[in-house]
Amino acid sequence: MFKKNVSVLTARPISGKDVKELKRKLRITFPDLSEDDADHFFPAKAEVQILKLKNKATAYTCGNANPLFFDPDGRGDLLVPTVYALCKCPQIIETLYTYSEVSPKVLGGADLFLQGLIVPDGGLGDFSAGDLRAVSVPGNPYPFAVGTMEVGSGEIAKTGLKGKGLKLLHFFGDQLWGLGDKSSPDSSFTLTRIFPVMASSDDDPDAQIEECLLSGSHSVSDGELPMIASDFYAKHVLPAKAEGASIDIKKTSYKKLSKLLSTFEKKGLLTTKVIHKQDKLTAVNRGHELYTAFAPKEQAAASSTSAASTSGNKITVTYSYRVPTSLRPIFDLDADKDTLYSEERVCTLLKGYMEREGLVAGKGAIKLDKLLVGHLFKKKEPQQEGDPHPFEDTLRRLLDKLALFHTIARASQEGVIEVVGKGAVKNITMSMDDRMGGRKHVTHLMHVESFGLSADELGAALQRKFKTSCSVAKLPGKTETGKEISLQGNLLQELPRYLKEEYGIDAQYIDIKKKGT
Template sequence: MFKKNVSIQTARPISGKDVKELKRKIKISFPDLSEEDVDQFFPAKAEVQVVKLKNRTIAYTCGNANPLFFDPDGRGDLLVPTVYALCKCPHILETLYTYSEVSPKVLGGADLFLQGLIVPQGGLGDFSAGDLRAVSVPGNPFPFAVGTMEVGSSEVARTGLKGKGLKLLHFFGDQLWGLGDKASPDPSFTPTRIFPVKECLLHGLHSVADEDLPMLTSDFSSKHMLPAKADGANIDIKKSSYKKLSKLLSTFEKKGLLTTKVIHKQDKLTAVNRSHELYTDYSPRQQAAASNSSAASTSGSKITVTYSYRVPTSLRPIFDSDADKDTLYSEERVCALLKAYAEREGLGAGQGAIKLDKLLVGHLFNKKEPQQEGETHPFEDTMRRLLGKLALFHTMARSSPEASLTLSCAAMYIITNRSLHACLSYQGVVEVVKKGSVKNITMSMEDRMGGRKHVTHLMHVESFGLNADELGAALQRKFKTSCSVAKLPGKTETGKEISLQGNLLQEIPKYLKEEYGIEGQYIDIKKRGS
């Protein structure tokens, strides 16, 4: 709505009586706000202005500063908080959550599809078409967009997470935001992407070893936080709501994430709580891989595959107390948490061994095996058995010049058979998360008419974040041949088969490597019968 230039038509102060009426409307529209909350927006005796824009929107500012609320069509039917207001009081509206990787799409002015929502354990709640909702990234308390629901919860329950979910009205960085002071609520807000709160802080804490502490907070910022910033991000704490590094660290010290202390009149970071949920939920290796992939996107394609594990309910006591069915852990993280569990439960037997308790015996060993509770067992074998009980997932990340041009492709999140499948396209990176090992692309050549005619078939391109219809069209243009795309048979099969006239078993693998970085090891070639 405010994606293009929005000019001011008129701006004037309103009377005290009108201010009282505005406050009354705000309290009626947003019952979760207290009197103190409303006074925070419009303090007593402060000048409140009504600003009319040329697109008929009416906005309300305080002290000739940031727009706090606006009426989209100027008819008085709807009062909407701006991102400035949402960052002051995030509880004004109920919040929808989307992935950080999806935020570039919203910051480009696109509506948010239902497929791009993160559904919490309790569901999305009850709502009707037209209801206001804020939009946030998990781990970031500041909403970055606001809009109205295009469907109700009953329709979502009936049809599933398909189609448009939220019609975007206003977002961080748009022209309405530009009417204010443009101060970022947090360094995690960048023009192209919203990150979990203090991504650089978390990355910095992961890069600091305990033996390096205590450390000057200024050194921590310059040597560990700032080097972790994403490409294009301008991390300036002075322009954030924290204003100072000390306030930022103090905020997370109160949350129990870290400890600081003044030593010899110098502020120092003295401890990191490595069991804190913010610390354990953050994966610096994945962030670095994404950053490296983005940087490499201008110089060619690159495929990286990493494996992770999901924990069944029966084994969650070994893992974080808040582990849920969608949390994925690297093998290194599983090992660290098993060691932490052994230490917590007094099972550390030393010399590469672990003492078995009831949970480990009951879930990692067969009934016919002789291991008993209280016995010691090699830690390495215990770890191997634990991994075997976890659900294996893989993450395929592909950086490519074409990916930077596919920001218009919405991120798709599809929950099928209780397994999470994700396909993301952002900042020059295409990322796919699926259960099990990587499914290679399959190619085959079919002989027809006694060998006088050939058809080349291509399947499972979705495993590498490729759209079968778009790839089929590209191959058709490249090799100047006819092409058809059809859904693969099977109720649980979601992929498609590309069929092209001619024998292209040599040409297509070369094309996939040059254009998408897909090496031959990810392509299986076989010949079909006549």
């Protein structure tokens, strides 16, 4: 229920009396939660906040830290521990186990099917539909997801392990997790897969190299690109390894740097190109979910911002897709026309469609059916129904047929402001006029509304900040709804710094051009 962006509408402290009532409810709901455990979550005299979220859920934090418990519908009927709470106190609810290889589907937001459960020697135990269960992988003591059972143990005894088992409420890497400091309990937790703890070091180096690459994608700036691939690996990927750890790409399943980069290029995170016979990293998709959901260790450790913000004064930009009616059969059957899907979710659902319709055609291939041929290929292309086709190319064609949307989340004093728009993000535009033979300058600022800013309010703030005259006027054109801010003086260097410091708007979202005289 937290797959989409979840903004905080309000955040307010609750009284000491309400904190005591909250602890009482927790001890009733979770009999294995001791009084000391409850006090550990919500210490005496610490400020406990209740967050009201856009999707009607509520969440509880302590001392402006991580969300610890949430109520899915906000009515007070159910309290559910977050992954932050479960990693501190995993015994408070019973745990189901699934295979590490299945965890990517759960991390993509998919409900857990009964076929994906590992049944211990003593069985799954007794439970009813609606009971809470955590999800872990064998060899890892930390749960990475939580949900409610779709069926009871009695029904499973009659019908067997078939169909949906657990309705997913919350998982590591989702938007509720993103309201916290984005820390993980162990290096075995990655955004794409959960590994056994013992396998997260020397026995399974893939997780390490993937985490280092994600960290490297954060540390490399757009100004450094294009960069020779080997330099990116040496200067940004390897330095991200844990202290005292050693990483050898030859000991991973990737074997070569080119294959590692190619894998993440197919995911849409990186762009590479051969320039003058050298492999170079040319771009990082900073709006990609793998990028926005990943917090480098030093960033997570330094984070002490309120759970009511996105990440301090930084904005987050995520992209998603809306599905036309003609392609709806590939997606959730109950999805409405307003449902937005991440790229990873589209990939997961396409794989589900492939398995559901019997279209698996060997490793990395999908057997085309009438729907796929009719909507993803041009009439003059040779592909026909029944032909095998590379899955990655099929996914790319599918994404091209979907309507692209972007969501910008920005922290403010009123909470998190979300702006959803069609297509790619429309950058802020800055320009400057030279007047009177270069003796007078006027700096213009446009499209600030794209980032949830009011041109009138921002203009007044800039006037005070730079002590200059300012005017705000509607942009010309019948289709234009935004305004232009005009400031006396040459502020092309000062304005980007101000927008970065005050609103977290990076230079990549600002286009600067100088007008002619």
